[in-house]
Amino acid sequence: MTEYEASCLGKTRFLTRRTAKHRANAIRRNGGPALRAYECKHYCGLWHLGHRPGHATYLRGSLNNPTPVQELTQ
Known part of the structure; x- marks a missing residue:
């Protein structure tokens, strides 16, 4: 996987920060x-x-083997 593929390709693109925040x-x-x-x-x-x-x-x-993260509870 190239840096471009990991950083941008396949992700949803929003024209503005506001639109992206509304979706989040x-x-x-x-x-x-x-x-x-x-x-x-x-x-x-x-x-x-x-x-x-x-x-x-x-x-x-x-690419096919992400490492799970266990969140810390407080």
Whole structure:
């Protein structure tokens, strides 16, 4: 997997930060994960959604074998 494929390809692209944030909030309201909007500065220049710090469900390992993350409970 190239850096471009991991960073941009296959992800939903939003034209504005506001649109991306609205989608992230809608996902969260429907029981989905906590996401944040971020600008893809290296490739497409648009906005994507990613996990908020501390809310990732996996770490990128190999393409077909991601490493699960166990969240710490407080």
